[in-house]
Amino acid sequence: MTPHLYISSKILMKLLLVLCLVSLIGLLFAHKEQIVDNLSPRWSAYYKSYLTKDNSGSEEIDEQLVTSTQFSTKPLQPKATTTAPSPKLSEKGKETSMTTNKTTKMTPTLQKVSIKPIDKLVELPHGPTQRPNVTLKLQNASTRKSTTFNYLGDKYATDETHVNSKCPNRTRDKLGSKEFQDMFLEKIPVLQWKKHAQESEYQRLKKYNGAQGWMGVTWEIINESLNLLNSTGNAYMFDTWRGQRPCIRCAVVGNGGILNGSGMGQEIDSHDYVFRVNGAITKGFEKHVGERTSFFSFSTNTLMNSLYSYGNKGFKMVPRTPETRYVILPDHDRDYLIVRAALTNTIIDRGREKGKDPSRYFGKNLTTEHFKILHPDFMRYLRNRFLNDPILKTAGRDIYRPSTGASLLLAAIHTCDQVSAYGFMTPNYKKFSDHYFDSTYKRVIFYSNHNFRKEMILWQKLHNAGVIKLYMRD
Numbered sequence: 001m002t003p004h005l006y007i008s009s010k011i012l013m014k015l016l017l018v019l020c021l022v023s024l025i026g027l028l029f030a031h032k033e034q035i036v037d038n039l040s041p042r043w044s045a046y047y048k049s050y051l052t053k054d055n056s057g058s059e060e061i062d063e064q065l066v067t068s069t070q071f072s073t074k075p076l077q078p079k080a081t082t083t084a085p086s087p088k089l090s091e092k093g094k095e096t097s098m099t100t101n102k103t104t105k106m107t108p109t110l111q112k113v114s115i116k117p118i119d120k121l122v123e124l125p126h127g128p129t130q131r132p133n134v135t136l137k138l139q140n141a142s143t144r145k146s147t148t149f150n151y152l153g154d155k156y157a158t159d160e161t162h163v164n165s166k167c168p169n170r171t172r173d174k175l176g177s178k179e180f181q182d183m184f185l186e187k188i189p190v191l192q193w194k195k196h197a198q199e200s201e202y203q204r205l206k207k208y209n210g211a212q213g214w215m216g217v218t219w220e221i222i223n224e225s226l227n228l229l230n231s232t233g234n235a236y237m238f239d240t241w242r243g244q245r246p247c248i249r250c251a252v253v254g255n256g257g258i259l260n261g262s263g264m265g266q267e268i269d270s271h272d273y274v275f276r277v278n279g280a281i282t283k284g285f286e287k288h289v290g291e292r293t294s295f296f297s298f299s300t301n302t303l304m305n306s307l308y309s310y311g312n313k314g315f316k317m318v319p320r321t322p323e324t325r326y327v328i329l330p331d332h333d334r335d336y337l338i339v340r341a342a343l344t345n346t347i348i349d350r351g352r353e354k355g356k357d358p359s360r361y362f363g364k365n366l367t368t369e370h371f372k373i374l375h376p377d378f379m380r381y382l383r384n385r386f387l388n389d390p391i392l393k394t395a396g397r398d399i400y401r402p403s404t405g406a407s408l409l410l411a412a413i414h415t416c417d418q419v420s421a422y423g424f425m426t427p428n429y430k431k432f433s434d435h436y437f438d439s440t441y442k443r444v445i446f447y448s449n450h451n452f453r454k455e456m457i458l459w460q461k462l463h464n465a466g467v468i469k470l471y472m473r474d
Contacts, residue, residue, distance in 0.1 A: 150207075151392070151397070152380070152383075152384050152392065153207065153208050153212070153213070153380055153384075154380075154384045154385075156185065156188055156189070156377040156380070156381055157189050157201075157375075157377055158187040158188075158189070159187055159188065159189035159190070159375075160187055161189075161190070161191070161235055161236055162190060162236070162237065162414060162415045163186060163187065165246075165247075165248075165417055166246045167246050167247035167248070167417035167418070168246065168247075169247065169417075169418070170247070170417045170418070171413050171416060171417060171418060171419055171467055171468070172186065172414070172417075174465055174466055174467045175413070175467060177465070179461075179465055180465070180467075182385070183385045183386050184385075185381065185385075188377065188378055188381050188414065189375040189377050189378060190237070190374065190375060190378050190411055190414050190415055191234065191235055191236075191237065191372050191373060191374065191375055191378075192226060192229075192373050192374070192375040192376070193226060193229040193230070193234035193235045193373070194226055194227050194228075194229055194230040194234070195235070196226055196375070197222060197223050197226035197227050199219065202214060202219050202222055202223075205376050205377075208376060208380060209398060210331055210332070210379075210398070210401060211299070211329055211330060211331050211374070211376065211379040211401050211407075212376055212379050212380040212383060212401065213376045213380065214376060216332060216333060217332065217333040217336060218333070221333050221336050221337065221340070222336065224340055225336040225337070225339055225340045226336075226373075228339070228340060228343045228344070228368060229339075229368055229371065229372075229373065230368060231367075231368050231369055233325075233367075233368065233369030233372075234368060234369065234371065234372060234373075237295075237372065237411075237415040237416075238273065238415070239369055240323070240325075241272075244272075245272075246417075247417040247418050248272050248273065248416050248417045248418070249271045249272045249273075249416070249417065249418045249419075249420075250271055250272065250273045250274075250275060250412045250416035250418065250419050250420070251267075251268045251269075251271035251273070251274045251275065251290070251419075251420050251421075251422060252275040252408060252409045252412045252419060252420070252421050252422070252424075253268060253274060253275065253276050253277075253280070253289055253290065253422050253423050254277060254405045254409075254421070254422065254423035254424040254425075255277065255278065255279055255280065255405070255423055255435050255436060255437070256423040256424060256425060256426075256429070256432065256434075256435065256436065257429075257432030257433035257434055257435055257436050257438060257442075258423060258426060258428075258429070258431075258432045258436070258471070258472075258473050259285075259288050259289050259422060259423045259436040259471075260285075260288060260432065260433065260436040260437075260438075261288060262288045262289075262422075262436075262471070262473065263287060263288060264288060264289070264290070264422055264471060265285075265286050265287045265288050265289055265290040265291070266287075266290070267290075267420075268289065268290035268292075268420075268422060269290040269291060269292045271420065273294040273295065273416070274290060274292045274293055274294045274295070275294065275295045275296075275297065275327075275408055275409075275412055276293050276295070276296050276297070276319065277296070277297045277298065277404050277405045277408050278297075278298055278302050278303070278306045278404055278405070279306040279309070279310040279313075279315045279435070279437075280293065280296065280315070280319065281310065281313060281314045281315045281437045282319075283314055284314060285436060285437060288436065289422070289423070289436060292321075292323070293319035293321060293323075293324050294323050294324065294325065295324070295325050295326075295327050295372075295408075296318055296319045296324055296325075296326055296327070297326075297327040297328070297329060297404060297407070297408040297411075298318075298326075298328065298329065298404065299328065299329045299330065299331040299335055299404060300328075300331070300332075300334045300335045300338050300353065301331055301332075301334070302329075302404055303318065303361070304353075310437070313437050313439075314437065317361065318361050318362065320362065320363055324370075325369070325370055325371070325372060326362065326370055326371050326372065327372045327373075327374065327408065327411065328371065328372070328373045328374065329374050329379070329404050329407055329408075330373055330374065330376070333351060334351045334352055334353055335373070336373075337349075337350065337351050337353065338353060338358055339371050339373065341357075341358045342358035342359070342362055342366055342370075342371070343366060343368060343371065345359070345364065345365075374407065374411060378411070378414075379401065379402070379407065382402045382406070382407060382410050383400070383401055383402055386402070386410060386458060387402045387406065387451060387454055387455060387458065389451045389454060391448065391451075396448060399448060399449045400448070400449055400450070400451075401449070401450070402450065402455070403450040403452065403455065405424065406450070406452075406455045406458075409421055409424065409459075409468075413462070413467065413468065418469075419467070419468045419469070420468065420469040420470075420471070421459065421468050421469070421470045421471065422471040423436065423471070424455075424456075424459055424470065424471075425444075425452050425453075425455060425456040425459070426456065426459070426460075426470070426472045426473070427456065427460070427472075428472070428473065428474055429444060429456070430443075430444070431473075432473075
């Protein structure tokens, strides 16, 4: 071999090696989500939580079938200068007033939150929409002592919007029984809107992160976004109700594989309202999951992930029908920003979605009634009382919250008169694929940011008590 040919061969080999490395890096980047999903659940959760910088962690996009992998179970220790505070109950056991002493033993202070009332109330056929009192008291019915008391924030504002109904056999009546007395608060606020855009509320809620509060969201964003939600439709879930019957009947549809081949579509669509969540594909599955969508629930994070991951399966856009309303689970500022931009017909001006046009997802000329946002107190209440998990006493606690599906089902339970649930995790879940739209069987994967086994146990408990009617196939 001549020297020139030898040199040319070496150069060619180096070029080929560089091209191979570039191709490998490109493949790894293109398939990073799949690679992360195949890591151990713990590190997958940490990785995605880091990427989103919100409280959604490694959420399984439709979040129908995921629960927790064990972090260290060693409890977090309180600071040496304080001990765990213990709330004092009033005689009624639900509303209380506390004082704070700056000593080594602390008792939390409950402050009255002054809220300005709306000038005019709208009478609904279902009965007058009840507004919260001008001065709201924080309610706290918990008697548990915990080193994580301040983190959990087990005290909440009150709201009477969904309390009154003419239905003789309500879900709320059963939740008020002795079996659920340590969980249920009748006047927990479910939705947030203009009334809550108060600096006193901001100071109270900015202590709690993720969906449980306003930590990491500026007062400017909260104030501007909530002031756009200024109608009865933002405060009351069923502003379109015309009182056809005394009871509002709701179907809440998860994305679990149990619905594939179920034939439940007609039954689901026969309800007054149909709730769906995240990657809710209906086209081609109408016989089994129905086709109506009255309420579509998501966080901005789960929405973007659903469009990315399930686009090739048919989820190319969010449901957009004349009856559809959007129930947003606000994990971070990006959720308030997308609502603000959608209602002002502008481009998102900051954050991860900067430069995106919300009309691409929801259409143009939206009215304020199209959006409803779950209240941080409601999300914290669900986490603390209905789905409290041992992870909250560990260093991994920030990634945990109830799944979007669980949050939507529990929101329906707190607002509807009667609730049927379809596509949620049941004890026979191993018989079915992860999602009803999977083309081949996919086993359920459990992560740490939700506890779907605990959610499954809760659904069984609520079903057995007659609070919900749960579709279980067998």
